[in-house]
Amino acid sequence: MKLITNCDACKKEIGIKSNASSRPELGMEKGDEFDIKCPNCGNNTKKHVNDIRAVASNKIVLGGLLISFVVTATLWNIAGLVGTITIGIPLLIWQQQSQSIHAFNAYRTRR
Numbered sequence: 304m305k306l307i308t309n310c311d312a313c314k315k316e317i318g319i320k321s322n323a324s325s326r327p328e329l330g331m332e333k334g335d336e337f338d339i340k341c342p343n344c345g346n347n348t349k350k351h352v353n354d355i356r357a358v359a360s361n362k363i364v365l366g367g368l369l370i371s372f373v374v375t376a377t378l379w380n381i382a383g384l385v386g387t388i389t390i391g392i393p394l395l396i397w398q399q400q401s402q403s404i405h406a407f408n409a410y411r412t413r414r
């Protein structure tokens with residue numbers, strides 16, 4: 304989550320540097336009304352805490368996506384490996400069986 308507001312002059316988004324997780328917390332930290340300098344146009348804007356809104360931080364969302372992707376990929380690899388072993392062992396046994404059967408049947412001694 305990040306806190307943003309819009310500049311009165313250029314309407315661009317301004318990020319608020321704060322760790323506050325609620326409006327009262329932000330008000331306690333900065334006061335109910337505080338000045339923000341727009342990094343885009345340099346305009347000083349007086350903002351009320353009610354003008355500040357919280358939005359999802361793309362970095363955190365991307366980080367979460369990345370983590371879930373890695374976890375999914377890891378689990379998939381493990382499950383895939385388990386699947387390969389489960390299918391592979393009977394196949395291997397069957398292959399060895401048929402090889403010995405073939406070897407047995409192929410060899411004929413003279414009567």
Ligand SMILES: [Zn+2]
Pocket residue numbers: 310311312313314315341342343344345346
């Ligand atoms: Zn501005």
